[in-house]
Amino acid sequence: MKDGGTDAPRSFPQLKPDEKANDYLLVCANTDGAIYVADWYNPIIGHYQASYRHPDRDKEHGRIWRATWKGGPKVTPAKLAGASVADLLEQLDSRERWAWYQSKQLLF
Numbered sequence: 001m002k003d004g005g006t007d008a009p010r011s012f013p014q015l016k017p018d019e020k021a022n023d024y025l026l027v028c029a030n031t032d033g034a035i036y037v038a039d040w041y042n043p044i045i046g047h048y049q050a051s052y053r054h055p056d057r058d059k060e061h062g063r064i065w066r067a068t069w070k071g072g073p074k075v076t077p078a079k080l081a082g083a084s085v086a087d088l089l090e091q092l093d094s095r096e097r098w099a100w101y102q103s104k105q106l107l108f
Contacts, residue, residue, distance in 0.1 A: 025062075031098050033075030035067045080106060 026038040041061040044054050078099035091103035
């Protein structure tokens with residue numbers, strides 16, 4: 001899907017792989033509001049065509065980026081450990097998906 005969800009990270013020039021052997025492994029959001037992107041350099045693409053012991057298989061070069069909104073408000077992670085039922089119910093109105101989801105899990 002061009003310009004769809006799967007191509008979204010590639011629209012940021014800072015996160016564009018600089019070589020064909022670089023590719024994204026993981027994109028996730030953290031409770032601090034940042035987005036983390038991890039990639040790995042490996043000229044040997046898997047699917048068992050090449051041995052894991054192949055000398056060109058790279059086991060040392062990977063990158064992790066942390067992207068945040070400049071000037072944006074800092075997110076304070078919710079403290080749910082030992083929270084009262086009232087506090088957990090309050091978190092159900094949170095704009096932070098993690099706090100909302102975890103509160104829901106603890107309540108039910």
